[in-house]
Amino acid sequence: MTVAIHWEAFFQVLGAALVGTLLVVGFYALGLRMLVRAGRVPVVTPAEFTDAITVISEKEAKRAAKAAAKAARKSPLSEGQKTLAQIAAYACFAVCAAAVLGGILLIVVK
Amino acid sequence: METAALIVVLVILLALFFDFTNGFHDTANAMATPIATGALKPRTAVMLAAGLNLVGAFLSTEVSKTISGGIVREDQIHGDLFPALIFAGLIGAITWNMLTWLLGLPSSSSHALFGGLIGATLVGIGMNGIDFGAVLSKVVLPALIAPVTAGLIAFLATKLAYLVTRRYDGRPDGRSGFRWGQIFTSSLVALAHGTNDAQKTMGVITLALITVGWQSGAHHEPQLWVIIACACTIALGTYLGGWRIIRTLGKGLTDVKPAQGFAAETSTAATILASSALGFALSTTQVASGSVIGSGLGRRGSAVRWRTAGRIAIGWVLTLPAAGAVGAVAALIVVIGGGWGVLIDAILALAVIIGLFLRSRRNAVTANNAFSEVADSGLAVEVPEEPPLTPRQARAQRARERAKAREKGAGR
Numbered sequence: 001m002t003v004a005i006h007w008e009a010f011f012q013v014l015g016a017a018l019v020g021t022l023l024v025v026g027f028y029a030l031g032l033r034m035l036v037r038a039g040r041v042p043v044v045t046p047a048e049f050t051d052a053i054t055v056i057s058e059k060e061a062k063r064a065a066k067a068a069a070k071a072a073r074k075s076p077l078s079e080g081q082k083t084l085a086q087i088a089a090y091a092c093f094a095v096c097a098a099a100v101l102g103g104i105l106l107i108v109v110k
Numbered sequence: 111m112e113t114a115a116l117i118v119v120l121v122i123l124l125a126l127f128f129d130f131t132n133g134f135h136d137t138a139n140a141m142a143t144p145i146a147t148g149a150l151k152p153r154t155a156v157m158l159a160a161g162l163n164l165v166g167a168f169l170s171t172e173v174s175k176t177i178s179g180g181i182v183r184e185d186q187i188h189g190d191l192f193p194a195l196i197f198a199g200l201i202g203a204i205t206w207n208m209l210t211w212l213l214g215l216p217s218s219s220s221h222a223l224f225g226g227l228i229g230a231t232l233v234g235i236g237m238n239g240i241d242f243g244a245v246l247s248k249v250v251l252p253a254l255i256a257p258v259t260a261g262l263i264a265f266l267a268t269k270l271a272y273l274v275t276r277r278y279d280g281r282p283d284g285r286s287g288f289r290w291g292q293i294f295t296s297s298l299v300a301l302a303h304g305t306n307d308a309q310k311t312m313g314v315i316t317l318a319l320i321t322v323g324w325q326s327g328a329h330h331e332p333q334l335w336v337i338i339a340c341a342c343t344i345a346l347g348t349y350l351g352g353w354r355i356i357r358t359l360g361k362g363l364t365d366v367k368p369a370q371g372f373a374a375e376t377s378t379a380a381t382i383l384a385s386s387a388l389g390f391a392l393s394t395t396q397v398a399s400g401s402v403i404g405s406g407l408g409r410r411g412s413a414v415r416w417r418t419a420g421r422i423a424i425g426w427v428l429t430l431p432a433a434g435a436v437g438a439v440a441a442l443i444v445v446i447g448g449g450w451g452v453l454i455d456a457i458l459a460l461a462v463i464i465g466l467f468l469r470s471r472r473n474a475v476t477a478n479n480a481f482s483e484v485a486d487s488g489l490a491v492e493v494p495e496e497p498p499l500t501p502r503q504a505r506a507q508r509a510r511e512r513a514k515a516r517e518k519g520a521g522r
Contacts, residue, residue, distance in 0.1 A: 009390075013259065020383075021264075025372065028372065033275055104383070107170050107387045
């Protein structure tokens with residue numbers, strides 16, 4: 001009985017998952033960064049305040065929103081630059097969505 | 111032949127029950143992190159998980175083919191004994207699952223299933239019945255490699271997420287925006303769960319159909335009704351498993367930041383989806399746990415709690431042989447007792463299922479059964495509340511303080 005192990009398959013999984021993850025996470029993070037640059041700092045409060053959430057309290061969320069507004073006012077960028085940054089942000093999010101859809105399509109088509 | 115038909119029906123019912131418990135057990139895996147960071151309301155999260163599990167089950171059948179056409183050598187098997195052995199294997203899997211649940215041990219439904227099947231086949235057919243090459247390359251090695259892979263990827267992704275959004279001027283960094291992203295990535299995890307876990311039950315049912323000749327051995331594709339039945343069962347299990355999560359929410363949960371949760375979920379989904387495409391049957395629980403640990407280590411100043419990590423690892427390693435042993439005992443009863451053996455096994459299975467049901471009715475929530483193994487695995491990493499500053503952040507902060515001091519001095 002021969003035991004054939006396809007090692008290259010494991011590297012395929014590692015490679016595909018690594019590239020996919022870094023693409024999605026990297027571009028999403030870049031998109032957020034661009035949003036911040038555009039003066040639209042996302043302040044997303046937890047959908048529900050449960051015991052589990054020690055990450056951000058309601059008070060902290062309000063403070064964060066205030067800080068975000070202040071940072072946006074102080075931004076040295078011109079309106080045009082801000083718009084550009086915002087477009088870049090949405091482009092980054094689009095890349096993420098495309099990467100996810102592409103990955104799923106690859107699996108379904110196969 | 112009539113008894114064989116009866117046994118196949120029993121196998122299908124038991125396999126679907128296993129599918130149900132699998133979904134029931136694993137809702138938390140997909141939805142633990144988004145609930146923990148507050149990205150989704152628990153009720154929404156559960157609904158989403160159930161729906162996407164259903165969709166995921168239809169996406170790929172590679173994993174199902176691995177089980178129905180790789181691990182067990184059907185060409186070595188003939189006669190009516192084999193369906194009864196699958197039955198015994200399923201009993202092994204379900205019993206071990208229940209036992210670990212009662213004891214609060216980390217375990218994996220998938221490995222329990224494989225262990226039970228392999229154990230039962232070894233006893234009933236012998237060494238010839240198992241294709242050890244396939245077991246090694248499609249089950250055992252993925253089991254060892256996938257969590258590490260997912261952990262490594264999650265580690266790198268977390269580092270990347272923090273690096274890209276890090277600011278040196280003390281202004282808001284917008285990291286709470288990762289909460290939006292988590293809605294999508296956790297959905298992706300639920301989808302991936304469907305492509306891997308629902309497939310396992312399909313594979314078992316297809317294997318049973320092939321061995322009694324109701325399906326040609328040349329085609330290992332699960333039939334449509336099998337796919338639909340398994341998809342619906344796992345979705346139902348996922349949905350009903352949700353109430354447990356909602357009730358036990360917040361107990362034994364670790365602090366997960368949105369950026370970290372986002373990275374962990376993306377890594378989990380990518381690893382499972384890539385493995386599903388290649389037909390690797392892996393444990394979604396272990397992959398998700400690996401990701402949570404890896405992403406925890408990706409945060410600055412974190413350290414591994416080796417004792418907790420070791421306990422988790424031991425639970426994982428034990429699952430396959432332990433479920434195999436239970437499956438082997440169940441198979442032994444079949445081999446010795448024939449039809450009566452199947453009856454005895456069926457009664458034992460019924461007792462186990464009733465026990466499981468009674469246990470789930472009990473409201474006792476302890477730290478052991480509180481959330482999920484994935485959430486627990488987060489405890490294996492110690493993360494400080496305030497991470498240490500990066501050298502550049504520290505320099506920037508010192509510069510700001512000096513500037514402030516100068517301003518004060520000038521004002522006086």
